[in-house]
Amino acid sequence: xxxxxxxxxxxxxxxxxxxxxxxxxxxxxxxxxxxxxxxxxxxxxxxxxxxxxxxxxxxxxxxxxxxxxxxxxxxxxxxxxxxxxxxxxxxxxxxxxxxxxxxxxxxxxxxxxxxxxxxxxxxxxxxxxxxxxxxxxxxxxxxxxxxxxxxxxxxxxxxxxxxxxxxxxxxxxxxxxxxxxxxxxxxxxxxxxxxxxxxxxxxxxxxxxxxxxxxxxxxxxxxxxxxxxxxxxxxxxxxxxxxxxxxxxxxxxxxxxxxxxxxxxxxxxxxxxxxxxxxxxxxxxxxxxxxxxxxxxxxxxxxxxxxxxxxxxxxxxxxxxxxxxxxxxxxxxxxxxxxxxxxxxxxxxxxxxxxxxxxxxxxxxxxxxxxxxxxxxxxxxxxxxxxxxxxxxxxxxxxxxxxxxxxxxxxxxxxxxxxxxxxxxxxxxxxxxxxxxxxxxxxxxxxxxxxxxxxxxxxxxxxxxxxxxxxxxxxxxxxxxxxxxxxxxxxxxxxxxxxxx
Amino acid sequence: xxxxxxxxxxxxxxxxxxxxxxxxxxxxxxxxxxxxxxxxxxxxxxxxxxxxxxxxxxxxxxxxxxxxxxxxxxxxxxxxxxxxxxxxxxxxxxxxxxxxxxxxxxxxxxxxxxxxxxxxxxxxxxxxxxxxxxxxxxxxxxxxxxxxxxxxxxxxxxxxxxxxxxxxxxxxxxxxxxxxxxxxxxxxxxxxxxxxxxxxxxxxxxxxxxxxxxxxxxxxxxxxxxxxxxxxxxxxxxxxxxxxxxxxxxxxxxxxxxxxxxxxxxxxxxxxxxxxxxxxxxxxxxxxxxxxxxxxxxxxxxxxxxxxxxxxxxxxxxxxxxxxxxxxxxxxxxxxxxxxxxxxxxxxxxxxxxxxxxxxxxxxxxxxxxxxxxxxxxxxxxxxxxxxxxxxxxxxxxxxxxxxxxxxxxxxxxxxxxxxxxxxxxxxxxxxx
Numbered sequence: 001x002x003x004x005x006x007x008x009x010x011x012x013x014x015x016x017x018x019x020x021x022x023x024x025x026x027x028x029x030x031x032x033x034x035x036x037x038x039x040x041x042x043x044x045x046x047x048x049x050x051x052x053x054x055x056x057x058x059x060x061x062x063x064x065x066x067x068x069x070x071x072x073x074x075x076x077x078x079x080x081x082x083x084x085x086x087x088x089x090x091x092x093x094x095x096x097x098x099x100x101x102x103x104x105x106x107x108x109x110x111x112x113x114x115x116x117x118x119x120x121x122x123x124x125x126x127x128x129x130x131x132x133x134x135x136x137x138x139x140x141x142x143x144x145x146x147x148x149x150x151x152x153x154x155x156x157x158x159x160x161x162x163x164x165x166x167x168x169x170x171x172x173x174x175x176x177x178x179x180x181x182x183x184x185x186x187x188x189x190x191x192x193x194x195x196x197x198x199x200x201x202x203x204x205x206x207x208x209x210x211x212x213x214x215x216x217x218x219x220x221x222x223x224x225x226x227x228x229x230x231x232x233x234x235x236x237x238x239x240x241x242x243x244x245x246x247x248x249x250x251x252x253x254x255x256x257x258x259x260x261x262x263x264x265x266x267x268x269x270x271x272x273x274x275x276x277x278x279x280x281x282x283x284x285x286x287x288x289x290x291x292x293x294x295x296x297x298x299x300x301x302x303x304x305x306x307x308x309x310x311x312x313x314x315x316x317x318x319x320x321x322x323x324x325x326x327x328x329x330x331x332x333x334x335x336x337x338x339x340x341x342x343x344x345x346x347x348x349x350x351x352x353x354x355x356x357x358x359x360x361x362x363x364x365x366x367x368x369x370x371x372x373x374x375x376x377x378x379x380x381x382x383x384x385x386x387x388x389x390x391x392x393x394x395x396x397x398x399x400x401x402x403x404x405x406x407x408x409x410x411x412x413x414x415x416x417x418x419x420x421x422x423x424x425x426x427x428x429x430x431x432x433x434x435x436x437x438x439x440x441x442x443x444x445x446x447x448x449x450x451x452x453x454x455x456x457x458x459x460x461x462x463x464x465x466x467x468x469x470x471x472x473x474x475x476x477x478x479x480x481x482x483x484x485x486x487x488x489x490x491x492x493x494x495x496x497x498x499x500x501x
Numbered sequence: 502x503x504x505x506x507x508x509x510x511x512x513x514x515x516x517x518x519x520x521x522x523x524x525x526x527x528x529x530x531x532x533x534x535x536x537x538x539x540x541x542x543x544x545x546x547x548x549x550x551x552x553x554x555x556x557x558x559x560x561x562x563x564x565x566x567x568x569x570x571x572x573x574x575x576x577x578x579x580x581x582x583x584x585x586x587x588x589x590x591x592x593x594x595x596x597x598x599x600x601x602x603x604x605x606x607x608x609x610x611x612x613x614x615x616x617x618x619x620x621x622x623x624x625x626x627x628x629x630x631x632x633x634x635x636x637x638x639x640x641x642x643x644x645x646x647x648x649x650x651x652x653x654x655x656x657x658x659x660x661x662x663x664x665x666x667x668x669x670x671x672x673x674x675x676x677x678x679x680x681x682x683x684x685x686x687x688x689x690x691x692x693x694x695x696x697x698x699x700x701x702x703x704x705x706x707x708x709x710x711x712x713x714x715x716x717x718x719x720x721x722x723x724x725x726x727x728x729x730x731x732x733x734x735x736x737x738x739x740x741x742x743x744x745x746x747x748x749x750x751x752x753x754x755x756x757x758x759x760x761x762x763x764x765x766x767x768x769x770x771x772x773x774x775x776x777x778x779x780x781x782x783x784x785x786x787x788x789x790x791x792x793x794x795x796x797x798x799x800x801x802x803x804x805x806x807x808x809x810x811x812x813x814x815x816x817x818x819x820x821x822x823x824x825x826x827x828x829x830x831x832x833x834x835x836x837x838x839x840x841x842x843x844x845x846x847x848x849x850x851x852x853x854x855x856x857x858x859x860x861x862x863x864x865x866x867x868x869x870x871x872x873x874x875x876x877x878x879x880x881x882x883x884x885x886x887x888x889x890x891x892x893x894x895x896x897x898x899x900x901x902x903x904x905x906x907x908x909x910x911x912x913x914x915x916x917x918x919x920x921x922x923x924x925x926x927x928x929x930x931x932x933x934x
Contacts, residue, residue: 038597041759044599045597045598045599046599046755046759047574047599048574048595048597049574049575049595050575050591050595051575051576052575052576052578052580053576053578054578054579054580059549059552061549066547067547067548067549067552067553068552068553068554069552069553069554069555070554070555070556070557071554071555071556071557072556072557072559073557073558073559073560073578073579074557074559074579075579075580076579079557082557083555083557086555086557087554087555090537090553090555090630091537091552091553091554091555091630092552092553094553094630094631095539095546095547095552095553095634098546098634100545100546100641101545101546101547101548102542102545102546102547102548102549103548104548104549107549129594130594130595130597131597134597152759152760152761154761188761188873190760190761190873194874195761195763195873195874196871196873196874197761197871197873198871238902241728241900241902241931241933242728242933268550271543271652272543272652272688272689333549334548334549334550353556353558355549355550355551355552355554357550409869409870409871410866410868410869411866411869412865412866412868412869412880412882413865414689414865414882415689416652416688416689416690417689417690419865419880419882419898420865421865421866421869421879421880421900422866422869423866423869423870423878423879425871440876441870441871441876441878442878443866443869443878443879443880443900443902445865445880445898445899445900446898447897447898496898496900496933496934497933498878498879498880498900498901498902498931498933499878499902499931499933
């Protein structure tokens with residue numbers, strides 16, 4: 001197969017030769033990014049665009065490990081040579097005259113890698129023209145609108161075809177792709193001076209998200225569920241803040257894996273992370289119940305999957321908490337030794353002009369021995385049925401309160417202080433199968449160590465969770481998450497719901 | 502620049518064709534620039550995650566109205582300019598109908614004498630590779646000796662860019678701009694920044710140290726607090742986050758025009774009172790050396806100074822040409838948007854007026870909040886407990902819940918000058934710990 005980046009082979013050679021001439025080791029990153037976006041508001045096209053991006057990033061390392069970087073979006077010989085000179089002479093070599101410069105020579109020891117690691121997609125972005133895609137999104141938009149005419153429906157569809165080629169001075173020359181596709185549907189109810197807005201997503205890696213019958217079926221079920229939720233939320237009150245027993249759907253289980261735990265295992269943050277001690281991972285420490293593991297790694301077909309790191313190293317599956325014990329970190333070439341783990345290939349860069357940093361890709365929270373559950377979708381089960389199931393498994397006493405957040409709105413973490421937060425569009429307080437009250441959005445904040453040490457139990461098989469763009473150091477990366485279909489977490493002082501006092 | 506001339510000539514050629522690629526109007530922006538940066542990550546300068554870096558950027562955006570009434574939006578990169586005929590066909594393939602798609606505008610008087618370039622920054626970007634290391638050294642010397650400092654992270658960057666906005670009606674605005682940005686973070690807890698179009702004075706950098714001191718001297722004294730309804734102070738950075746997320750988002754023309762905002766277009770036409778008369782919101786597109794100061798918007802709308810909210814009354818949403826057409830109101834200026842408060846008090850007076858409350862220095866998860874209602878329920882990232890008007894210490898965790906729109910209507914909400922051009926706000930909120 002001929003890669004679309006093959007034509008840049010002479011330019012890559014120019015960059016590597018120029019680096020050799022300057023007596024430095026180089027990592028060349030070539031990015032070819034194409035996206036297509038269309039926004040439909042109540043059946044009308046609001047915006048349609050494509051944004052092709054191409055460019056080259058050049059990381060260089062002097063023999064004693066001083067680093068420099070340069071980038072250019074002009075892919076011609078003169079610009080590339082100039083950029084290598086800037087990275088080497090103006091940046092890396094100039095910096096060595098300063099005291100306290102960080103040096104890292106780990107890249108010199110890494111094995112070279114060659115080949116193409118392409119995720120196969122069912123549909124190529126060019127298999128439909130922009131007008132055909134626009135019309136399909138319009139019909140999906142109209143379908144949601146027909147559920148409740150009071151609703152304003154905005155559909156934002158985005159499909160990305162992104163390919164990278166990484167070449168290094170050691171002969172590494174590897175190509176990988178990162179296709180993503182997502183239909184985000186916002187439902188807005190604006191009446192009598194009150195506004196409620198929430199959304200649902202269907203996601204994947206290609207146009208199948210809007211073309212395949214299975215995906216359209218998921219879309220229809222979510223549209224019905226969320227339109228009904230929006231209607232209920234318009235008159236919802238505020239819940240009383242405090243500590244509650246919590247039931248999490250797989251969307252929130254995944255959000256928990258990503259925000260509350262995963263970030264604190266990113267090796268480039270280990271000096272300040274609560275899972276680090278003097279910069280080393282606190283390997284072997286028991287931090288969670290025996291039944292709980294947290295895993296991140298490449299999963300073909302998942303939104304945000306990346307087989308190869310931005311430094312040209314294969315990405316490994318990382319079980320960072322295994323059976324409740326700290327086991328590994330999301331490391332890359334430059335952080336692995338310092339942190340005390342192997343190289344797991346977790347470096348990602350948003351664009352050719354960014355420096356790769358340690359990132360998650362697809363992150364899961366897993367119960368190794370969950371309660372069985374025959375349902376395949378939470379849209380097929382009611383809250384009173386779930387409550388009764390929990391009572392049956394002695395996870396709840398009849399009449400015991402439990403909260404169930406719906407529609408994850410994202411979260412944030414401070415790995416240094418061990419604090420995290422999530423938000424939700426609404427939250428159900430279930431007091432018994434007949435008394436279920438919906439409240440409006442409530443933030444939940446927590447202490448990472450206390451929250452993951454709390455007893456928790458998974459229910460059902462592993463399901464994909466939420467998708468999104470994770471922000472770190474000013475860079476965005478497409479990520480997804482997931483876990484068992486449901487998780488129940490005991491009441492703890494370390495997870496607090498904000499609310500009225 | 503030769504490439505700009507070539508692109509505009511090519512687009513003009515397509516205006517006299519007689520096929521489906523006939524263009525009726527075009528507009529494009531183009532920029533060419535360079536930036537350099539350097540960082541110190543957790544006490545170490547440079548390294549693989551914050552190496553000294555140089556970035557060259559070349560490109561822009563394009564808007565086309567085709568003769569058949571459709572429009573296209575795309576971006577321009579170096580390959581666009583190499584294969585213009587192919588690219589124009591690709592742009593046409595992306596075209597769509599929108600009844601509110603605007604005409605490009607006739608050239609208007611543009612303020613070209615703005616202070617947006619500092620020759621010293623041009624020199625630093627192009628030649629003086631050592632200046633940014635000097636900034637790092639300054640911060641390191643000042644902060645690494647403080648007893649609270651464990652991990653120091655610093656970033657500094659400068660840039661120099663040429664920009665152009667052209668359209669088929671003869672608009673042709675060119676300008677040269679510079680920028681410098683530097684921020685400091687201590688222990689991933691407290692930080693501050695300087696971002697302008699001119700080189701900072703020593704005093705500007707000293708203010709950053711002073712601001713970090715203000716929080717960090719309390720950081721070792723962790724105190725417990727109780728859940729209650731109480732007075733809280735939103736420090737300027739936090740208040741700016743709240744205003745951006747709730748107020749400015751709801752003032753976006755697209756949301757107002759499409760009935761997705763709490764404000765309706767008639768509210769502006771009737772100048773409805775939405776906040777206390779003490780509060781105004783102003784765009785200042787002419788302010789010297791602000792990063793957001795430019796001669797005109799990317800559509801050619803001239804920069805000026807104008808009220809968005811005056812004395813608590815809605816004047817105009819932020820409008821680009823499309824939503825200007827849809828709402829029938831004039832497009833708004835680009836530029837820095839800030840609060841203008843008629844009656845303020847001193848920050849110390851604000852603090853001393855609190856019997857039991859919280860000073861919020863950082864919030865976590867603003868992006869997760871539903872911005873249409875003004876309601877917030879958000880985690881406090883960094884906060885200090887106040888008792889009897891005095892700071893008692895740093896709190897471990899808390900969430901705050903309230904409604905910003907209600908707070909901005911409330912006469913009991915108070916404002917204070919915190920630093921030059923920076924305002925803090927005192928309001929009441931439910932605090933849960």
